[in-house]
Amino acid sequence: MRPSLRDAGRVLLRLRQLDVKAREVNRQRCEAAFLFVLLCVVTLAARLWYLQIVKGTELRARSEHNRVRLVRLQPPRGKLLDRSGRLLVGNQPCFNVCLVREEAKDVEDLLGRLSVLLEEPVGALRERLILGRRLPLYTPIVLKRGIDRDTLARLEPRLFRLPGVSVEVEPLRKYPHGRLASHLLGYLAEVNEAELAKGIYPGVRPGDLVGRAGVEAQYQKVLSGRSGVRRVEVDATGRLARVLDETPPLPGSDLFLTLDLDLQEEAERAMRGKVGAVVALDPRNGCIRAFTSVPEYDLEPFAWGLTPAQWRALNDARTRPLQDKAVQGLYSPGSIFKIVAAVAALETGRLAPQTRLTCTGSFRLGRRVFRCWDRRGHGEPDLYEALVASCDVFFYQAGLMVGVDELARYARAFGFGRATGIALEDEKAGLVPDRAWKLERYGKPWQDGETAIMAIGQGFTLVTPLQLAEMIAAIANGGTFYRPLYVDRERSPSGRVRPGDAPEVVGRLDVRPETLRLVRRALRGVVADEEGTGHACRLPDVAVAGKTATVQVVQQSRRGQLEELPWNLRDHAIFIAYAPAEAPELAVAVLVEHGGHGGSAAAPIARRLFETWFRGRPGGEGRGRGDGGAT
């Protein structure tokens, strides 16, 4: 039925007016309703009073907290420079992807999406999140460090759909010289949960980088500086609205190392493709001028997170790149030990400088025959000649005269068997055997044959390249052992310069001056004399003194076919030297694993170092080009 306008009019007419009684009832009802309305309005007003007046201050504070975030400002880490201020390790800006959990609605969903954008497994991202689970919910947690520009470009326009995710800039380590001195400089890596739990690093938070090795670890506190704080206003999704104020971070202090960049670079060039270590130090104070362990490794990937392939490469069993061979590599000293044997023989009076012993190329002890490296024999050398020519037979006999315990005592006097005290982690002490040690270790008595081979540096004795450098430095400076140092000075952000650790005497070689004089003369002869084994280190205008060693890795019987041996069975080549002989300022120890002969494999490397060191110096001009070296 469709009502016409007329029908409508009829309806209108039908509307009856209310009578007086009905209107009165209506009025009462409306009054009651209005009372109810008033009651409700009063309730709302009371609630407003409660929230705005009673709780106003507290809720105002909460709204402040809501919008104000404290952003920690990472201080740039102190730079590492060489002794003349040339940059070794600097900083560069790095883009990190961070997450504020408070602002993330669905973390799992977010991680899934980020995983695709960052090309990172969800598990890895989740692990980062777990690491920071104890932090306040509004603290940004680094999910991925150092994203590249492509990833940044991909991520940035999508950030608004990823609530809680932000990209933060952080100063990250830059290595202008690549792998240079990687073992000494050390790398940075993210602090781990155990370290956080123990509170080893004050002020460090999950996701922060801390020094993990070398200088970076040892000087973590000096280099790291102090974080700053920026108060920023953010919106509900965590996006920055404006900066309120800021306490700037205090950058870490710069460290001037004692290293010499030129020398270090030369050492690394000389060792390229080899396995081993080179340590060069100033015999006058123990300052390290060059320090390399090869193969080296890239420091940068550590901070960015190593890929499995990089990690596998670093764990190569053959060349052990992660091992700092200068302080952790243990080697037989080989003929270097003849210096110890010579000093022991002289000091104990078993030999006089002019005493001559016969070398026919071999030496029989009981039923065993001990050979000299030169099968033709050395005739009747005295101590000087025996050291210069590195005669094995002479020292078999000298060693037997001295005895194992005296040999051990003098070996210890030369710094063997104890750590040098360099501020580097996991420095090995090496091993100096004696009768008691063998009895305890093997339950067997010491054999004379063992004394004989100990005297030529084979057998149980183990030393590190750094110990060899310390030894040669002590010989060079007249018998003082300094703790090896590598920090020359420290420069605070304000520019104030403080000297590094002062040279510290940790031992003294207690021998008669004439003994030391003889040894030094012989070491000079090793390089200078025609019969000397170290003439490959000869320089025309700078007098070099040194000692070669060729350390057997396999039995003597197989030595004939050295060149045909597989790499890992070849002899280690060692050379230690100092120069100038009359007033030493640089002591060098070179060790090339499986390099062959010390004279041919290690001595030329030392020569390159000396050339570099003395280049451009009075008496050193023109020798840098390698035109003056002996062949």
Next chain:
Amino acid sequence: MDRRVFAHVDGWLLFAACGLACLGFVNLHSASVAAGHAYHWRQLQWFCLGAGGALALFWMDYRLLAAYTAHLYLGTVALLALVLVAGKAVGGSQRWLSLGFLNFQPSELAKLTLVVVLASYFYNEQHETYRIRDLWRPALLVLVPAVLVYLEPDLGTAILYLAIFGSMVFLARLRASSVLILAGLAMVAMPLVWKLLKPYQRRRIETFLNPESDPLHAGYHVLQSKIAVGSGQVLGKGYMAGTQAHLNFLPEIHTDFAFSVWAEEWGFVGSLVMLVLFTLLLYRGLLAAAEAKDRFGAFLAFGITALFFWQFLINVGMVLGLMPVVGIPLPLVSYGGSSVLVSLAGIGLLLNVRARRFVF
């Protein structure tokens, strides 16, 4: 057209309505800046359109509506059903009909339709007092749209329909015994209703009862709203300076949480101004009902006032954390075309009833 009608326009009611609309517009401007949308300009367009509609509804004799209740009702129910079939879904709810150039929300229209239909019913079925059995027909009239709206799902609006029905029954007067029976029935029905609720609806109620239980999810809105309101303190943070709103800590600042924005920026004083305006509007509305010459007009005015009242109470109560979060707009203040149109239409009808109290 009778000139006397114009002579008897309720100035206070008009003042309250215009005042609220102005405050709403000012507030929406701030919310729009915060949200980055020009909501306030679109709202102004709706206001203009709604003012025209209100004027038209004021112009015509409200008694004419009584003749068209059946058409109005069936048309509205059809639209509500159409929403379920062909509606536009926004945020998980299917509440809008797209007319191409604009979206229309039939559930808003249904509020007013129900008032008219119930007024017509109570006019036609006049009793001294009503028994339960007298109410099954109007109850059915309300339940049909309520169920349709509940299915959208829009629980808040469905409850609002029931509240309007309850209010109008209050005016019609229910026997005391029936009130007791209904109360008993409500108690019994409670667990059943709980079962019918969707999980998120239950969670909202649970969160309402214990807001701190889930501060990051369901409780987030209320928590942030309370922070916004409270942080306004006595005089507010200043216009456009509400950090909660402008930094997006508050959700739905242009619609459901418009009052939070107002309270944050204008403080206790500003909030009271808005409460007073609403109270004035409701008072004048009830006055129109109390002084209406005929039963239809009385019920119409009372129903429209109830409609304003419940929306106001539920919205502000929700914003202040006194009621569960349901999507009920604050009349004349919240953004929304359908809501504005229906509110202004209601104002037009109220003015109409009030102006015609002398006309017979």
